[in-house]
């Protein structure tokens with residue numbers, strides 16, 4: 001198959017398209033993208049008949065910053081007779097690998113949300129029919145996806161379970177913790193879930209660690225760190241939530257994050273400062289090169305037009321500086337569900353001294 005469907009946050013279709021074209025080209029897979037702005041998805045069409053399959057075999061899903069999900073799919077299936085949808089769609093499955101489950105999902109747009117009830121009810125009817133025919137099997141390595149544009153217009157595709165997002169619409173749903181002082185809190189929680197496998201949390205996101213939060217007020221991110229029983233230095237001229245300060249685990253310093261220098265290395269540095277991406281990248285680089293932290297999660301705000309180019313430049317600059325300083329690192333970046341005009345970056349130093 002040569003069609004690759006990618007879901008993204010509405011408004012970020014151009015970035016999603018630029019990124020997939022770029023990553024495919026690096027692997028000698030050429031093609032073009034079709035997109036409608038604010039549709040919440042992008043279609044990459046490869047010139048090679050198996051281009052989409054090659055892409056998902058050669059690219060790791062975690063390399064993609066702007067895509068929430070990706071599917072190898074058939075071209076758009078239109079005008080599906082509403083009385084006979086299951087039979088018509090089932091006919092196409094001959095070319096598909098065996099799948100474990102079916103997800104029927106809309107785009108993350110206003111029109112898409114209106115289709116959610118249909119997706120739920122049609123999804124359970126279609127799944128039941130596929131199961132009866134033995135077309136969904138527990139041990140299969142793929143997931144079947146039906147992306148609904150309307151009640152009679154669909155993209156039918158599949159994704160490898162170990163190289164795609166596990167959630168419907170590619171969206172990790174998190175409950176807002178009532179005690180947290182700001183909605184931003186969910187950005188850090190989602191970032192941890194996204195970048196750090198649950199089995200490693202006891203090692204990296206754990207009790208007793210020392211963390212610094214640059215641009216901390218009112219304390220949504222600090223709340224997450226405290227919730228993991230860390231001791232937090234919160235840097236911000238603005239006021240921190242009094243309840244959070246009552247925890248006794250937070251030291252608030254009203255300093256400028258761009259000039260603050262720690263006396264001792266932190267386990268974690270997090271940063272949610274609204275500033276130019278290049279300036280924030282420079283600050284993050286300094287923290288890592290100076291060995292002021294072992295691990296960081298930070299946001300790069302992207303109000304500009306050329307967002308993909310800006311992100312690429314910042315990440316390249318950071319990686320060059322770390323390599324020049326002899327630092328071995330793991331880096332990953334994602335446009336998270338709770339991110340708006342920003343992306344989140346995670347860096348872990350692998351050869352930190354004790």
Ligand SMILES: C[S@@+](CC[C@H](N)C(=O)[O-])C[C@H]1O[C@@H](n2cnc3c(N)ncnc32)[C@H](O)[C@@H]1O
Nearest residue numbers: 182184215216217218219220221236256257272
């Ligand atoms: C988006 S808010 C952070 C929200 C916070 N992460 C939360 O979850 O509540 C950005 C914060 O960065 C702070 N800030 C901006 N420039 C700063 C600087 N140079 N030094 C310290 N804090 C700064 C602002 O005062 C603001 O409180």
